[in-house]
Amino acid sequence: MASSVPTKPPTAADVATLAGVSKATATRALGGYGRINEETKRRVLAAANQLGYHPNAAAQTMNTGRSGSLGIVARGITNPVWPVAFQGMVDAARLQGLAVLFAGSGFEVSEERKAIRLLLGKQVDGLIVSAADRRDVEHLQRITAVGTPLVLWERRVPGLDAPVIEADMRQASSELTRRLLDLGHRRIGFVSSLAMPQAAYSIGAELPASIIQDKVEGLFTPFSEAGIAPPVDLVRFPERDRDAIAAAYHSLLDGPNPPTALIASDSQIAETMLDVVRSRGLRIPGEVSLAMYDDLSWARLVDPPLTVIAQPDYDMGKCAAELAMNPAGASTLPSFSARLILRGSVGRAQD
Amino acid sequence: MASSVPTKPPTAADVATLAGVSKATATRALGGYGRINEETKRRVLAAANQLGYHPNAAAQTMNTGRSGSLGIVARGITNPVWPVAFQGMVDAARLQGLAVLFAGSGFEVSEERKAIRLLLGKQVDGLIVSAADRRDVEHLQRITAVGTPLVLWERRVPGLDAPVIEADMRQASSELTRRLLDLGHRRIGFVSSLAMPQAAYSIGAELPASIIQDKVEGLFTPFSEAGIAPPVDLVRFPERDRDAIAAAYHSLLDGPNPPTALIASDSQIAETMLDVVRSRGLRIPGEVSLAMYDDLSWARLVDPPLTVIAQPDYDMGKCAAELAMNPAGASTLPSFSARLILRGSVGRAQD
DNA sequence: CTGAAAGCGCTTACAG
DNA sequence: CTGAAAGCGCTTACAG
Structure with missing residues (x-):
């Protein structure tokens, strides 16, 4: 054990003394910068090793920025x-x-x-x-x-x-509604937690998050293309909590002209969507088709498996970090595309 | 826009000059330590604000450690x-x-x-x-x-x-097998990715992770208590990948005396467990009962909902951080208990 | 209450 | 190739 008194960790000066060189030479050997004699370097590194030296990052930061x-x-x-x-x-x-x-x-x-x-x-x-x-x-x-x-x-x-x-959400979203339109759906509901419960959505409205805007507009594009009025009345932006989300889905389903397909903006919303749909005893996709954004592994495990729009999260994360660490590295910003994965939760509209 | 040339950020010395005080006084005002005249402080803070001063944390670290x-x-x-x-x-x-x-x-x-x-x-x-x-x-x-x-x-x-x-895994684990024993199960399989595919488990064996050891031993305690030989031959420690995990479950189910209940050491293993069980067309819980550790939200969403053992992850994380930041703060280490949540995936053993 | 000065542990020109 | 010295931006006794 012997945790004893925490001794002050050795500094580059300590290493220098032990190796019999100047501080400057020691840090040059340690840091691997500047010109330095191979034999000197060896001696310094041996001393560092013996003392268990590790550079103080704060000091380095102060010098280098x-x-x-x-x-x-x-x-x-x-x-x-x-x-x-x-x-x-x-x-x-x-x-x-x-x-x-x-x-x-x-x-x-x-x-x-x-x-x-x-x-x-x-x-x-x-x-x-x-x-x-x-x-x-x-x-x-x-x-x-x-x-x-x-x-x-x-x-x-x-x-x-x-x-x-970011991944291009518009194209995959359009692909989803195009598919739904083909299957006879006209009333498609979309829920995202933007904490704007009152807001009535209208096409082109400026939303606080570009990704949500891309999703909604992408979803509605095929309607416009087909000359069908997009179901803007079926868009909901509740608060982030389960109850608010559930209420949003209930309000959609209780409406005078309820949706035949429901889309959740992320998997956490989708969980509540599933709960609501099941609690109302609606058959999937017989009475209502479902889809969500993000391809979580459980989407395949529920019955029927959920249709999703996936994006390459890992690669995007990696790319973001690389770009932040080395902004000059990428001449052109890579583009990432989202991908529609059709599964059993989407089917033909009733009627 | 106007990103222009990144100007060097102002230092405490700059603030001191602008406020017409010494560096020491400025940093005292800024850092809120030492004695300082209220009016002087106000002047310094105004200057800091005007310059957009923010302390350099690296310098602070070097001084304070x-x-x-x-x-x-x-x-x-x-x-x-x-x-x-x-x-x-x-x-x-x-x-x-x-x-x-x-x-x-x-x-x-x-x-x-x-x-x-x-x-x-x-x-x-x-x-x-x-x-x-x-x-x-x-x-x-x-x-x-x-x-x-x-x-x-x-x-x-x-x-x-x-x-x-850590949460106490033994008690909840024992509770689970006690329940399974009550339901007539004797052959219970357990899979955890410890990357020890060859290892034949025997009770009391030293495993590389204490939490896994707690789970296994907790699961087997009720067997010993009931005078029944624990099914040590149904423990598998495959590699971390999907294929290896699937192979482990198949090997259990293909054995001469296959398990009537399967337990997954975490949710990622459970996903594969579900895949395997379904691909073999086994009815849950009619032909095989299932359970996993960790109460992920999707456990409720699959059919039948999965029995799980949950632990208070958020509170544990918070506690770990508090303890690491202030080791003297807690005189006694709080204990966390895991909790068995019985759901439809566990039922009476066949025969 | 305030200031001058030393110091934290490195890096970096500048001489030699 | 190596060393003496200044400096990075703070904090902290020590005087006053």
């Missing part, structure tokens, strides 16, 4: 696809020897501001931000102003000169 | 319960104004060693480690040796004087 860490600010992490994207970021960071500094914003701009201040103070070498609100961006501009590379995650922010990593 | 960050080293993060625990840690850290420094080990001790070195170099104020292997601990001892508070996540490591945050 680089912290050796990648900052990530996320709105929420309980969405089960997040770990996959996060894993991509972490892996990319590890390959460059960087650690990941994480701070959550909990969907609040005020928290996001604090988180960014915190990470910027820690001199992160790059920052990935999943912005809470596209309309509030001053604090984001500060990031690029101080010269820290910024990458936006899945949400475009107008007026901000930063690359956005 | 505290980095204002909590380190977390995890074996893997793709287990879907991880975000919940992580959220607890992040929330606790945020309450103390700390950021979270994350590094993954990918289940490799060598990577774990690197990750710990990286985070220790960054002077984390506390460290939570989900150890990859209980038998390899020197690098963990170094953590406490340098005086950094260490908290172990869900895995006890012998010879290490550090608190362990």
Whole structure:
């Protein structure tokens, strides 16, 4: 055991003394920079090893301005696809020897501001931000102003000169409704938690999250193309909690002209959607067809298996990290495409 | 737009000059320490605000030895319960104004060693480690040796004087098999990915992960109590991949005296278990009863809903972080209990 | 209450 | 190739 008194860790000066060289020479050997004699280097490294030396990153950061860490600010992490994207970021960071500094914003701009201040103070070498609100961006501009590379995650922010990593939601969404139209569906409901319970959606309306806007507009495009009025009255943006989401689905199904197909903006909403549909005893897809965004493994495990729109989360996460660590590296921003995966939960409309 | 040339951010010295005070006075006002005149403080803060001053955390760290960050080293993060625990840690850290420094080990001790070195170099104020292997601990001892508070996540490591945050798996596990015994089950199979495909399990065997050992031994206790030989031949420790897990379940079901109940050590294993059972056309629970560890939301959504053993991941994560940030704070280590949730996937044994 | 100065542990020109 | 010295941006005794 012998945890004893925590002894002060050895510094480069200690190593230098033991090796009988100057501090400058020691750190040159240790850091692998500058010119240095091979034999001297060996001696220094031996001394470092003997003492169990490890450089103090804070001191290095102060000199170089680089912290050796990648900052990530996320709105929420309980969405089960997040770990996959996060894993991509972490892996990319590890390959460059960087650690990941994480701070959550909990969907609040005020928290996001604090988180960014915190990470910027820690001199992160790059920052990935999943912005809470596209309309509030001053604090984001500060990031690029101080010269820290910024990458936006899945949400475009107008007026901000930063690359956005996102999958193209429009095309896959259109593909889904085109398929539903073919199957005779005209009344298609869409629910996303944007915490705007009152809002009546109208086409082209500016939504706080670009990705949601892309989804809705992508879903409605085939209607317009086919000369059919899109069911804008079946769009709901409830609060983030289960009850509110359930209420939204019930209100859709209780309406005068209820939907024959329901789409959930993410898997957490889909769970509630399934609960509601089952609690009402509706047959799937006999009485109502279902689909959700994000291809979680359980989508295959429920009965019938759920139709989903998938995106390459891991690759996107990796790409975001690489771009944040090395902004000059990519001349053109890679594009990621979402993909419709049809499963048993989608079928012909009733009647 | 106007990203222009990234101007060097203002320092405390700049603020001091603008406010017409010394550097020491300025930092005292800014940092809120030491004695200081209210009016002077106001002037300094105004100057700081005007310049957009933010302290350089690296410099602060060098002086104080505290980095204002909590380190977390995890074996893997793709287990879907991880975000919940992580959220607890992040929330606790945020309450103390700390950021979270994350590094993954990918289940490799060598990577774990690197990750710990990286985070220790960054002077984390506390460290939570989900150890990859209980038998390899020197690098963990170094953590406490340098005086950094260490908290172990869900895995006890012998010879290490550090608190362990874990739920008691034995009791809930025993409760599960007791129930299964009542229902007439004698042949109960258990699969966990420990990457020891050859190993034949025997009671009391030292496993690389304490939590798995607790689960198995907890499951088998009621057998011994009832004077029934535990089905040690139905324990499998395949590699972490889907195919290996599927092969393990097939091998159990193909055996001469196959199990009537199957238990998965986590939800990812359970997905494959479900696939295998369904692909073989076995009725649940008519021909085989199923259960898994971790109460993921989809467990309720499959048909029949899965019996699970749940643990308070969020609270455990929060507690781990609090303990790592303030080791003196808790006089006694809180205990967390796992809980059996019986659902339709468990029924009477056939015959 | 305030200031001058030393120091935290490195890196980086600048001489030699 | 190596060393002495200054400096990164703070904090912290020590005087006053």
